[in-house]
Amino acid sequence: MLKRLLQRMTMTDWFPRVGPKIIPRMDRAVHWLTRGKGLTSDLMIPTMLLTTTGRKSGQPRSTPLACLPEDDGGFLVVGSNFGRESHPAWSGNLLAHPRALVHFRGKDIPVTATLLTGEARAEAWPRLLKLWPVFDHYTARSGRDLRVFRLSP
Template sequence: MTGIKLPDYLPAWMSDHVNTYLADGEAGHLWDATLGGGEGMLTTLLLTTKGRKSGKTLILPLIYRPSGDGGYCVIASKGGAPAHPAWFLNLQANQDIHLKVANDEFKAVAKIASGDERERLWTLMENYFAPYARYKAATDREIPVVVFYPA
């Protein structure tokens, strides 16, 4: 995965996590959630998108859980900020996305969950990473629940 740019705004611990993940998917797959206010070691994937403004290839780690139907569920929380995260806006503009899950790398498509599916997946993710409840309370926007499927 050459030519990938880590976003400039990433904190050092996140950049370190991405670099570890890129070098060895097994070593980077689990992330110490205490760094983000959670507990324990949580599964993460690497999402690669194209910047909707810059056109640059960008990569970001996201906490995930299997969705139960062959997909990978993530939350577009941005810590409860009033606006959606850049990665979510990027994938809305361009579905040319790539995932790395442990050492598996593949093209993917994204689906935004809604209704009962969204509620089920939100509960799954909130039970996995408790700070999502705080993020939800901090914003008026509906935080998107996204499921990635291998293309």
């Protein structure tokens, strides 16, 4: 029920302005308080902390993200940016520097990112919508194709 309520809330017009300021901060605080064992969003949807290398700064950048864990130990992530018009910075970082670090449920996993296109993206998209149906709404609201990455260990 909480997941459905949150999904409805994320589809409102005000959420793209407020959500990005609140949700990541809450996730980072819980991550710190639990010594890396939890994230607030993980109560409703699998969530990771992704650390990329800044494409301009070269510095590490950490972002909490919804993810779809895969059987091979990898993950799928979507650059939804809460349905805003621009791609999220972390997705640009992965395009420039595909090697990253995932912190998922207490474990650090070095990964390599691959941007999914064509058939690979089409195969992954229905599974991502099953995880978080709001991605379709974010696509319509943003007016762009959301970037989908596979993060392979």
